[in-house]
Structure formats: structure tokens, C-alpha cells
Amino acid sequence: MQKTFRYGVLCAFAATLGLAGVVRAADDGVIKGKVIFKGDTDKFKRSPIDTSKDANCKKPIGSWDVILNKKTDPITIKNVVVSIKEGLGDKKFPPKTEPFKLTQKDCQYDPHIIAVMEDQPVKILNGDDTNHNIHFLPKKNTEENFSQPQKDEVTGKELKFKLEEPFKVKCDVHPWMGAHVLVFTHPYFAVTGDDGTFELKGLPPGKYVVEAWHEKFGTMKADVEVAAGKPAEKDFTFEPK
Amino acid sequence: MRRCSWRIFLAVVFGCVVLGQTSVLRAQAVAPKDTGVKIDGEYGPFLPTDISVDGYQVDRLINVLHVFMIGLFVGWGLFFAFCLVKYRQRPGHRANSVLIKAKPSKYLEIAVAIFEAVLLFGFSIPVWARVKSEFPTDDPMRVRVVAEQFAWNFHYPGADKKFGKLNPKIIDLVKNPLGRMDDDPAGKDDFVSGEFHVIEGRSVVVEILSKDVIHSFFVPVLRVKQDAIPGMRIPIWFKTKEKTAGAYEIGCAQLCGNNHFSMRAVMHVDTPEQYAAWVKKVTAPPEEFKED
Numbered sequence: 305m306q307k308t309f310r311y312g313v314l315c316a317f318a319a320t321l322g323l324a325g326v327v328r329a330a331d332d333g334v335i336k337g338k339v340i341f342k343g344d345t346d347k348f349k350r351s352p353i354d355t356s357k358d359a360n361c362k363k364p365i366g367s368w369d370v371i372l373n374k375k376t377d378p379i380t381i382k383n384v385v386v387s388i389k390e391g392l393g394d395k396k397f398p399p400k401t402e403p404f405k406l407t408q409k410d411c412q413y414d415p416h417i418i419a420v421m422e423d424q425p426v427k428i429l430n431g432d433d434t435n436h437n438i439h440f441l442p443k444k445n446t447e448e449n450f451s452q453p454q455k456d457e458v459t460g461k462e463l464k465f466k467l468e469e470p471f472k473v474k475c476d477v478h479p480w481m482g483a484h485v486l487v488f489t490h491p492y493f494a495v496t497g498d499d500g501t502f503e504l505k506g507l508p509p510g511k512y513v514v515e516a517w518h519e520k521f522g523t524m525k526a527d528v529e530v531a532a533g534k535p536a537e538k539d540f541t542f543e544p545k
Numbered sequence: 546m547r548r549c550s551w552r553i554f555l556a557v558v559f560g561c562v563v564l565g566q567t568s569v570l571r572a573q574a575v576a577p578k579d580t581g582v583k584i585d586g587e588y589g590p591f592l593p594t595d596i597s598v599d600g601y602q603v604d605r606l607i608n609v610l611h612v613f614m615i616g617l618f619v620g621w622g623l624f625f626a627f628c629l630v631k632y633r634q635r636p637g638h639r640a641n642s643v644l645i646k647a648k649p650s651k652y653l654e655i656a657v658a659i660f661e662a663v664l665l666f667g668f669s670i671p672v673w674a675r676v677k678s679e680f681p682t683d684d685p686m687r688v689r690v691v692a693e694q695f696a697w698n699f700h701y702p703g704a705d706k707k708f709g710k711l712n713p714k715i716i717d718l719v720k721n722p723l724g725r726m727d728d729d730p731a732g733k734d735d736f737v738s739g740e741f742h743v744i745e746g747r748s749v750v751v752e753i754l755s756k757d758v759i760h761s762f763f764v765p766v767l768r769v770k771q772d773a774i775p776g777m778r779i780p781i782w783f784k785t786k787e788k789t790a791g792a793y794e795i796g797c798a799q800l801c802g803n804n805h806f807s808m809r810a811v812m813h814v815d816t817p818e819q820y821a822a823w824v825k826k827v828t829a830p831p832e833e834f835k836e837d
Contacts, residue, residue, distance in 0.1 A: 350834040353719060357696040357739030359581025359811060366834025367719055434581065435807040437695070451804055477695050477804050479718040 333507035333530035338500045339384040339516055340541040341372050348372060348544070353412075353480050360434035361411035361478065368416045369520045373500050380500020381542060383417050384518045385486050387493035388504065389525060391512035397490045399423035406483075408436045408452070408475070413483035417495045418473070421488055426463040430455060437476035440485065444469045449476070470517065484519055516540040580809050585791030586766050593765045596789040596814065602672045603768035609668065613660065680782055681748035688741070689752045691723055692760035692773040694801060695808040698722055699741045701824075703734030713756075736828050741795060741812040744820045746787040753779045761799035764812055770798050790814050 341348075348370040355361035371382040399421045407414045409431035420426060430436050430452035437451040444467040452459070465487045475481035486493070494502040504514075509532045516524045521542040530536045586594035592604055634640035689700035689708060700723055702708045709725055709732015716724040725732050743749045753762050755773035763770045764783075771781045797808035815823060 351720065352831050352834045354737075354739060357698070357810065359740075361581075364834070369719075435804060437804045449803070451807075453807070474718075476802070477807055479693065479696055479722055482718070 331506050331508050333509050333532060334503060334505050334535040335507065335512070335514060335528050335530060335538055336501065336503040336535055337386075337538040337540065339381045339386070339496050339502070339518075340500070340539055341379045341381050342541055342543045343545070345372055345374060345379065355411055355478070355480065358411065358434055358478060360432065363410040365410055365412050368412070373498055376499060380496070381518065381521075382496055382498055382500060383415075384496040384500075384502070384516050384540070384542075385417060385419050385493060386496070386502040386504065386514060386516045386540070387419075387486075387488055388490060388507070389513045389515040391510055392490055392492070395490070397421070400491060401425075403427040405429065407431050408438075408481070411475075411478050412481055413473070415495070416483050418483055418485040419488070419493050419495050420465065420485070421491055422466055422468060423464050426459075426465070428452070428459040428463065430457045435477055436481075438473060439476050440465075440471065440473045442467075442469060442471040442485070445471070445487070451477075486517065514538060516542075518542060520544070580792075580794055580811050582792050582811055584794050584811075586793055588765075595766065595768065596785050596791075596793070597767040597769070598784045598786055599672075599676070600766075600768040606664075606668050606672065609664065613664070617657070676781065680750060680780070681784065683748055685748035685750045685782065686743060687750050687752070688743075689754060690741070690762055690773070691754045691756060692762065692797070692801075692808075693722075693756040694758065695797070695804040696739065697741070697762075697795060697797075697808070697810040698737055698739065699810075700725075700737050701735060702731075703736060703828075705731065705734055707731040709733070709735045716756075734828075736824075738827055739810065740823075741810060742815055742820055742823050743785060743812065744817055745785050745790050745814045748782060748784040750780055750782045753781065758801050759799050760797045760801045760808070763796045763798035764793065765796070766793045767812075772799060785814050790816050790819065 350366040350368075350371065353365050353367060355365065368383070373380045373382060401424075403425040404418060404420045405427050406418055407429045411432060411434070418426065428438055433455045435451055435453040438448065440448040442465065445465045448463060450459075465485065468487050468489050470484060470486045473483045473485055492504045492507060494504055496502050507530050509530050511527065511529050514526050514528050516526075521544050524540050524542065526538055526540065528536050528538045586596070588594075592607065595601060595604060632641040687702055687706060687708075689702075691698040691700060700708065709729040712724045712726050714724065715721060715726070723737055725735060725737070751762070751771075753771050753773045754777070755775045757775060759775070760773040761770060762773055762781075767783045767785070769781060769783050771779055773779070791814055793812045793814065795810040795812050797805055799805075801808065813819075813823070
């Protein structure tokens with residue numbers, strides 16, 4: 305009897321391990337690619353921003369609505385948010401517990417794109433020796449508007465957005481400062497970096513609709529099929545007129 | 546008991562004076578840091594430096610008013626103290642609260658009213674009339690000051706001395722904060738800055754506007770303060786004295802929102818050469834921004 309019980313426990317343990325392995329293998333799907341720019345780059349040059357309204361904003365900064373990486377071939381675009389739009393069904397995902405860190409440095413937001421999950425905490429730091437006022441302008445979520453007059457001040461309260469939507473954030477003291485917040489119900493999103501590439505990891509195999517969002521060029525969708533153990537590649541190309 | 550009341554009264558008066566004074570000093574102490582540049586001029590518990598040719602008239606008015614108010618305060622204070630002692634309740638006496646009906650007090654009140662009328666019609670209105678109606682004709686500089694929560698924009702008309710049209714619908718907070726129209730010939734050479742530059746010793750006519758709520762353009766060293774009201778263009782003028790080049794503080798004097806305290810800017814009083822160099826720098830065609 306005791307032997308049978310031992311075998312039973314062992315079998316259950318092995319089955320659990322095996323099942324876990326299957327699940328892990330199943331959630332290893334990857335979609336990666338880059339966001340390409342086609343068109344006249346002269347129309348989308350970064351322009352210097354006049355920060356003379358506040359003499360504390362000393363470092364020269366440039367416009368961030370379109371940042372192209374002209375060193376790559378093809379030319380790629382920074383700050384494009386690529387996410388799964390359809391294909392996840394009704395699955396619920398626990399929110400990320402690691403806070404998203406937003407810094408106000410040199411009178412600009414770093415990073416410029418705040419991509420977070422619903423209920424993910426957001427921490428905001430004032431890295432400048434001047435007053436900043438963070439003003440979130442959502443339509444569905446609760447509006448937030450508060451100032452951070454001291455350098456190295458971090459938001460005291462826990463800031464969370466509960467509903468999926470894209471919206472803007474601005475500084476009421478420095479009119480040129482702006483950023484975008486994108487809230488997702490799932491963890492499958494990525495923001496293109498300096499090299500214009502993205503990678504969505506941990507996806508179960510299946511068919512998805514993937515969306516690329518850019519603050520100036522709009523959105524673009526594509527169907528992508530993810531198979532287990534093999535990364536799916538998908539590039540997006542924006543051709544603004 | 547009576548002695549105790551007096552002590553409390555004196556302690557309250559002394560406390561108010563100390564608190565008032567320290568808050569003024571503290572406000573002045575933090576002011577230069579907030580602007581981001583070194584501020585010239587003397588700021589302290591008394592009137593700040595005056596760099597305006599007409600500022601002395603405002604100062605004179607303020608000084609006369611203060612002397613008059615101190616006289617009133619001391620006079621009424623002594624009378625108050627006298628009444629407290631003379632008509633107090635004490636053994637064998639009830640407190641007397643019947644009003645005095647005597648001719649001297651009546652004459653005194655009439656004298657005060659006449660003095661106030663003289664202040665208003667003899668000092669204030671002539672200064673106000675000059676400031677509001679007699680605009681300088683000695684080829685003044687013209688600048689539009691556009692207030693917004695919580696910053697100042699200074700719009701210069703350029704060499705043609707004509708302001709271009711503004712269209713709020715095309716405002717872009719990063720690239721076109723005032724909504725300047727490219728197709729307006731008068732606005733071709735206009736430029737906008739967050740710094741206010743004027744030439745020393747030259748008259749300046751300022752047109753004050755607001756993009757959102759009521760603000761107030763306040764330059765203490767010029768003794769200039771004028772509300773910026775949405776929908777209105779309010780002109781004011783001033784002239785700086787010779788040899789007053791430096792950087793001075795501009796503040797918003799009307800509570801305009803939660804960041805009103807940081808709505809500051811700097812007025813640079815330049816020599817003609819400094820001004821020309823600044824205009825050249827601001828109007829230089831922008832080069833593409835490249836990260837380090």
C-alpha cells in the first residue's frame with residue numbers, strides 16, 4: 305500500500321513537471337521585427353525646442369514626435385508601440401508589480417512613451433532643479449494633476465491606470481513637455497528603441513492581430529501566426545506623405 | 546488681569562510684525578533661485594530697486610500712503626489705548642461704552658476724508674492718466690506679452706515693427722506656442738521667446754494678452770503691474786533709466802492656478818549691442834537637433 309502511494313506521488317510529481325514544461329514551452333512564442341520609415345526624411349527632422357521660458361532648463365533638447373534612426377538601412381522609427389490587439393481571447397493577466405519609472409530630466413520626459421499594464425504602479429521622479437507639474441489627460445481613467453517642486457522628489461501616492469486607452473501627459477509649467485501613456489490589459493507590448501526594433505515575448509502559439517502605434521503616423525495592423533519554438537518575424541512600414 | 550491683557554495685545558502685534566517681515570524676507574530670498582539666473586537689483590523688506598524713469602512717482606505715492614497710514618495707525622492706536630485705560634471697569638466704576646460726540650473728532654474725520662481725496666485726485670489719478678493715455682512717441686519698442694498657465698511668451702514684431710496675426714486654432718505647444726500664421730506677411734519676421742529683452746533707456750510699449758485665465762504681468766523694479774485678461778489686449782508702457790542693464794524678475798501677480806508660484810520669467814535690460822546679439826541668436830534659422 306505504502307509502495308503504491310510512493311509511486312502515486314512520484315507519478316503525480318512527474319506529471320506536474322511535464323505539464324509545467326508543456327505550458328512553459330507553449331508560452332515561449334515570440335514576435336519580433338522592426339518599424340521601418342519610407343519617405344522624405346527632410347520633412348521629419350527633429351527641431352530644437354525653445355526652453356527659454358525657464359532658465360533652469362539649460363540643456364538643449366529636440367522635438368520627439370518623430371525620431372528616425374537614419375543610421376540603419378532601412379531607416380527605422382523610435383517610440384512606436386507594438387502590441388497584441390486581438391487573439392488573446394478572454395484571458396486575464398495579473399498586472400505587473402514592478403513600477404514603471406518616469407523621469408523628468410532636462411525638462412523633458414524620459415521615456416517619452418509610457419506603456420504600462422492596467423493597475424501597474426507608475427513612479428514619477430523630478431530630476432530637475434525646477435518645478436514640474438504632471439498632468440495626465442485620460443478620457444476613461446481618472447485625471448491626475450499635481451506638481452513636483454523639489455529636485456529628486458518622487459511621487460508619494462501610488463499612481464495606477466485602470467482602463468485600457470492611449471492618452472497624453474503634459475507639464476503645466478513647461479508647455480513644450482509632453483508624453484504619451486498607453487495602458488494595456490495584457491503584458492504583450494513593446495516600444496521600439498533607438499534601433500527601431502521590437503520583441504513580444506512569452507506568447508502562446510496562435511494567430512494574432514498585432515498593432516503598431518505611432519503618435520504622429522497613426523496605427524497599422526498585421527496578422528501574425530506564432531508557432532511554438534520558432535520566432536515569428538513581422539516588420540511594419542510607415543509611409544507618411 | 547488687566548496687565549495680562551496688555552501683554553497679550555502687545556505680543557500679538559509684535560508677532561504679526563515679525564511674521565510679516567520674515568515671510569517677506571523669505572519670499573525675496575528664494576526668488577532669484579526660481580528664475581534660474583542671477584537677478585540684479587536690491588530686494589528686501591522695503592521697495593526694490595527702481596529702474597523705471599516713472600517709478601519714483603509710484604514710490605512717492607506708496608511712501609505718502611505709508612506715512613499717512615502709520616500716522617493713522619499710531620493715532621488711532623493711542624486713542625484706543627487711552628479709551629481702554631480711561632473707560633475701563635474698575636472698583637467703583639462701570640465700563641463706559643457710550644460713543645463720544647465731540648466736534649474735534651468730527652473735524653478729524655472730515656480732514657481724513659479731504660486728505661484721501663487729495664491723494665486720489667492729486668496724486669493717483671494724474672499718474673494713472675499719464676500711464677494709461679499718454680503713450681510714448683519716441684520710437685518705442687513694441688512687445689506682446691502672452692500669458693499662459695504657467696509661463697510667459699514674448700512676441701516681438703521684428704524689423705517691420707508689425708505684429709503678425711495669431712490664430713489659436715493652430716497653436717502647437719512645442720513648435721508654435723502662440724499660433725503664428727505663416728501666410729501673414731506682417732508676421733514673417735516676428736519671433737517669440739520665453740525671455741523678455743528690452744533696451745536700456747528706451748521706451749517700451751507692451752500689449753498684454755492671456756491664452757487661458759487671468760494673469761498679471763508684474764515687474765517690481767519697473768513698478769509695472771497689469772492684469773492679462775483672456776479676450777483683451779491691454780497696452781501699457783514704461784521706460785528704463787540709462788545704465789540699468791541687468792536681469793530682473795517678472796512674476797505673475799494674480800493667483801492663476803496650482804503652479805502660480807512658479808510662473809516667473811526674466812527681463813533682460815540690454816545695451817543696444819547686447820540686444821542686437823540676442824535678436825540675432827533667437828532669429829537664426831534652427832538647425833536640425835542632433836542628440837549628443
